[in-house]
Amino acid sequence: MSDPNDKAVAKKNELARPKRLPETPVPPIPKIDETSELASTQYSAYRTGLSNHRTGLSEHRTSLSEYRTDLSTHRTDLSTDRTDMSMRRTGMSFQRTRMSAERTLMSVIRTSLSLIGFGFTIYQVFEKLRDAGTITHAGAPLNFGITLVILGIIMLTVGILYHLQFMMGLRHERNAMRAAGLIYGESHFPPSVTLITAVILLVIGLFVIVSMVFQIGPFG
Structure with missing residues (x-):
């Protein structure tokens, strides 16, 4: 028979909060010579950098959402246990x-x-x-x-x-x-x-x- 304390420790480890995302500045707007033939390429590269930045933020938000979901599930389990005890x-x-x-x-x-x-x-x-x-x-x-x-x-x-x-x-x-x-x-x-x-x-x-x-x- 498994020990309830071991289950509690395992559950606590599962509910580890995601590490804080280091603050990364938004890529600065480059100075581009619009008359140059490479202007569109440089703008595309800048947009790609912005997309990568947004992707990193989205992944962190997803991790936080999953963490909140796990917390909600854990609270539901605790409520079920409390109801059973009551x-x-x-x-x-x-x-x-x-x-x-x-x-x-x-x-x-x-x-x-x-x-x-x-x-x-x-x-x-x-x-x-x-x-x-x-x-x-x-x-x-x-x-x-x-x-x-x-x-x-x-x-x-x-x-x-x-x-x-x-x-x-x-x-x-x-x-x-x-x-x-x-x-x-x-x-x-x-x-x-x-x-x-x-x-x-x-x-x-x-x-x-x-x-x-x-x-x-x-x-x-």
């Missing part, structure tokens, strides 16, 4: 946005898990104290525990719905940009393990609240 950066931005959404859902999971776990713990502690006869009135703490669990379930449900809506919009936008040729879209969106975990936690939370309210199930 497309890849945009594709990577979609992946970063997806990971940001995953982290947001993780935060919702942590908060919901704390609410559900703390509420369930409060409920169990005061229920055991009431059953043991240590306290007689445990309605308020039990209701508080149930409220925390319900709040955790609601928060988790809203987080899952928001995540699904956001990811569907992100996928739609990504597919539209890929169809328009604005990004490559070579990398795929893998299944969201965070979303699967959130759904499992939601199911567990529903089992917990049903067990707490109706005293049935594995958590009753």
